[in-house]
Amino acid sequence: MAREVLGLMAEGLGLEEEDALARLVSRDDSDTMLRVNHYPPHPEREREPEPGRLTGFGEHTDPQIISVLRSNDTSGLEISLRDGTWASVPPDRSSFFVNVGDVLQVLTNGRFRSVRHRVMVSSARPRVSVIFFAGPPPWERLAPLPWLVAEDGGRRRDREFTWREYKASAYRTKLAENRLCYFEAEAH
Numbered sequence: 001m002a003r004e005v006l007g008l009m010a011e012g013l014g015l016e017e018e019d020a021l022a023r024l025v026s027r028d029d030s031d032t033m034l035r036v037n038h039y040p041p042h043p044e045r046e047r048e049p050e051p052g053r054l055t056g057f058g059e060h061t062d063p064q065i066i067s068v069l070r071s072n073d074t075s076g077l078e079i080s081l082r083d084g085t086w087a088s089v090p091p092d093r094s095s096f097f098v099n100v101g102d103v104l105q106v107l108t109n110g111r112f113r114s115v116r117h118r119v120m121v122s123s124a125r126p127r128v129s130v131i132f133f134a135g136p137p138p139w140e141r142l143a144p145l146p147w148l149v150a151e152d153g154g155r156r157r158d159r160e161f162t163w164r165e166y167k168a169s170a171y172r173t174k175l176a177e178n179r180l181c182y183f184e185a186e187a188h
């Protein structure tokens with residue numbers, strides 16, 4: 001699934017090698033992970049700053065290449081729009097929500113953006129989500145793809161790093177931080 005989506009993205013980007021993205025998540029040592037989140041129902045509480053809504057998962061971007069999410073039919077997931085407002089992602093048990101990770105933003109030289117998202121809990125029903133995170137192998141050297149950099153007149157948004165390096169840096173920072181800023185190319 002993640003591989004197919006990455007194949008379509010490569011095609012859409014006009015990459016010469018159609019498996020340029022998918023191959024990164026298909027190796028035996030690719031860093032993939034499955035996470036199951038359970039948000040218990042939100043009981044009525046009196047002393048909340050914003051009554052009726054609790055943060056279930058704080059705002060963040062996913063660090064990997066791509067994340068594929070499916071949830072039960074309880075809402076809560078929200079994405080941050082350019083103007084800073086939050087848009088709800090309607091729950092749909094029959095479809096997948098695909099999220100661009102930080103590494104895909106780097107590889108595409110910013111054509112695809114890792115969107116900030118969060119989970120707010122306001123429902124009387126529990127939310128359950130299952131997310132497949134597809135990341136590259138630990139020692140893979142990651143940098144904007146040369147084909148796209150050439151299209152951008154040689155301008156690289158980020159410098160090269162390994163996934164291991166990125167993960168180590170991400171673990172040192174807070175969830176909500178923009179972790180990619182440490183990897184931006186110096187000359188902008």
Ligand SMILES: O=C(O)CCC(=O)C(=O)O
Nearest residue numbers: 035037057077119129131
């Ligand atoms: O549980 C959800 O709907 C999203 C959780 C999430 O963003 C994550 O686990 O990275």
Ligand SMILES: [Fe+2]
Nearest residue numbers: 060061062117
């Ligand atoms: Fe996430």
